[in-house]
Amino acid sequence: MGKGLLLSKIYRFSYGGYLQSLEVRIHNQSKIPQQIGNLTLLWQAGLSIDEALLKENMKMMKAQGRIEGVVTKKLKPSTYTGKIDWIGVTNRYFLAAFINKKEDFSTGKVEIFDKRTPAVGLIAPSSILAPNQIKSYKVDLLVGLKDYKYLKNLNIGLERTLDFGLFGFLSIIFLSVLNFFYKLTYNYGFSIIILTCILQVFTFPLTRKSFKSMEAMKILQPKLKELKLKYKNDPKRLNVETMNLYRSRKMNPFGGCLPMILQIPIFWALFTMLRNAVELRHSPFIFWIGDLSMKDPIYVLPILMGATMFLQQKLTATGDPAQSKMMMFMPVFFTFIFMKFPSGLVLYWLTNNILTLTMQLIMKRKSKVKA
Secondary structure: OOOOEEEEEEEEEOOOOOEEEEEEEEEEOOOOOEEEOOOEEEEOOOOOOOHHHHHHHHHHOEEEEEEOOEEEOOOOOEEEEOOEEEEEEEOOOEEEEEEOOOOOOOEEEEEEEOOOEEEEEEEOOOEEEOOOOEEEEEEEEEEEEOOHHHHHHOOOOHHHHOOOOOOHHHHHHHHHHHHHHHHHHOOHHHHHHHHHHHHHHHHHHHHHHHHHHHHHHHHHHHHHHHHHHHOOOOHHHHHHHHHHHHHHOOOOOOOOOHHHHHOHHHHHHHHHHHHHOHHHOOOOOOOOOOOOOOOOOOOHHHHHHHHHHHHHHHHHOOOOHHHHHHHHHHHHHHHHHHOOOOHHHHHHHHHHHHHHHHHHHHHHHHHHHHO
16 A cells, blocks of 8 residues: 555444445545555455364365356356456355445456465456545455345345255255244254155155056066076067067056156255255254254164165065165165265155155055955
């Protein structure tokens, strides 16, 4: 800062929100015109990180921004010119962003600080101050939790910092429903269970169709084995005869898979919502589950989830040895994977498994009665 220039910063803090304002004033107290260089505001403090989630959050730490009306999910270290609506740094649950409402800053900046933490900033164009002139630069600063509803109400695209993935529109609906049930239960764990039950009701026709197809495939297995033995040296004929068998029984070989594939958007949307919703942070469930955003400390939920998945696989086994081996491997694989996942997410999967298993047992019993 040149001689005779006085720089002052004024912070204005709001009550009950994450949005603050910052004003930088430069006063030319000299008797001659003074040139001001490119004033730069830089956020390089990083973000608060729970010690237990340090490794994961460092991987997720990234710079984001909305430039020329387009939200960029990950900004690379560089300078960005144009209309900068906001630029910030984010991890799973937190966000720190400069909001350039007054457009006093014309350039955004991203650099790597401390080797791994992205630093973001705004750069104002240079100008000349006349004697006794005061120039003011204003910007809003948002530092806080990534609360979808709060960020959405700001109407500048900050809600896009929540990464809900490909089926984000469904995740947003599920989050609203989850929050609705929380107002009734005051417990996000019970809200997850209720939401899962409702989704099971909606997807029941698909589940029933899939189960019926798998049961029909079980009955067909002896015939398929006969065909494999009969035409083991003629693959083309085997394919033709196999398809003829399916047609004669009015069966689709992929009938058991298609209904499950149609449910993937629902499962994935709920998965990403529960993995990223800040509402679960520090939210207890029951007994040893003190934080639904953290893994189960004694691994009860993932073990139960694996056990219910194993029972499901047993119930729907087709009799094909190769497929049976794969089905027995999957519960073990998923158990180890889910041991590190947030307990709220594992609770959803466990509840879903229990409900699906219950429906399968009921349908199996009904099919035996009819037989």
